[in-house]
Amino acid sequence: MKDRVRIFEGIHNFRDYGGYAARDGRLKEGVLWRSGQHGGATPADLAGVAELGIxxxxxxxxxxxxxxxxxxxxxxxxxxxxFAPGETAGSELAPHEEAGQGITTAAEAKAAMTKLYVNMPFRDVLIRSLTLYFEALATRDGASLLHCLAGKDRTGLAAGLLHRLLGVHEDDVMADYLLTNEAGNQQRRIAAAGESIRERYGAQITDEAIVMLMGVDADYLHTATRSIAERYGSTERYAEEVLGVDAARRAALRERLVA
Incomplete structure (x- = not known):
């Protein structure tokens, strides 16, 4: 799994989420990239990203x-x-920043993150963003890059949806989601986020809570999946009715992304 990861100095969680066995073959490698934001990218980072042909x-x-x-x-x-204009996280904050409000311990951080995933698939601006995502993958040539702030929650949800629609095994869907907890320089990524979160909410937040906010947990993605199933019955129906990913669009995704 770690072979998927590209190490950059100022871009975190950068990796290929292709290459998995799918329903009709295997996802292509080198065309599906995901990461956190690029605001801190160095010139060397940008040159490295440019080599990927995105x-x-x-x-x-x-x-x-x-x-x-x-x-x-x-x-x-x-x-x-x-991108879709508006606030995809329901506020001006990323999900992990939003979850930091009022918490102190790791258990509180996990509970807050899990709660956010209940409604994440149904946030209006994020829905519009995901619609653009699937349209682009079905219609545009070349490699793509999917990212949010930390590249783990909104990005993780989007990548998981694509994987499921293309028939990637659930074990691989989850393994790709959880790779956030190992990808790249974890200490630097968590330390930078911890400073920002404590500046916003106070120094009482424990180190363990910061790690929980900046990581992912299987319960988070399971929560979003259950929420989708409760409302729509399946990922496929949710994708079709909410994101416009009908049978024709799924076929186009397979044609472009599965070898």
Whole structure:
């Protein structure tokens, strides 16, 4: 799994989420990339990203996040950056930042994160962003990059939806989601986020709680999956009725992404 990860100095959680066995073959490698934001990217980072031939970037962040931390791009980047205007997380904060309010312990952090996942698939602006994501994958050539702020919650949900629609085994869906907890320089990523979260909410938040906020847990994705099933019965029906991913679009995704 760690072979999927690209190590950059100022971009965290950068990895290939292709290559998994799917319903009709195997997801292509080198065309599906995911990461956190690129606001802290170094020139060497940007050059490394440029080598991947990315033609489409899907930014799942909200307007406030993009304004606070604009993503840097290589001077020669001429691809399309897609996003839906508004706040995809229901506020100006990323999910892990939102979950930090009023918590102190790791158990409280996990409970807050799990609660956020109940409604995450149904947030209006995120739905519009996910619709752009699936449309781009079904219609645009070249490699794509999917990212949010930390590249773990909104991005993890989106990647998991794609995997399931293409028939990736549930074990691989979850393994890819949980790779956030191992990808790249974890200490630097968690330390930077911890400083920001404590500045916002106070120094009482424990180190263990920060780790929980900045990581992912199987219960989070299971919660979103159950929430989708309770409302729509299946991921396929949710994707079709909410995101416009009908049979024709699923076929287009298979044609472009499965070898």
């Amino acid at each position: 033609t489409t970037v899907i930014d799942l962040r909200g307007d406030s996040e993009r304004q606070t931390m604009p993503c840097l791009r290589h001077d020669e980047f001429d691809g399309l950056v897609l």
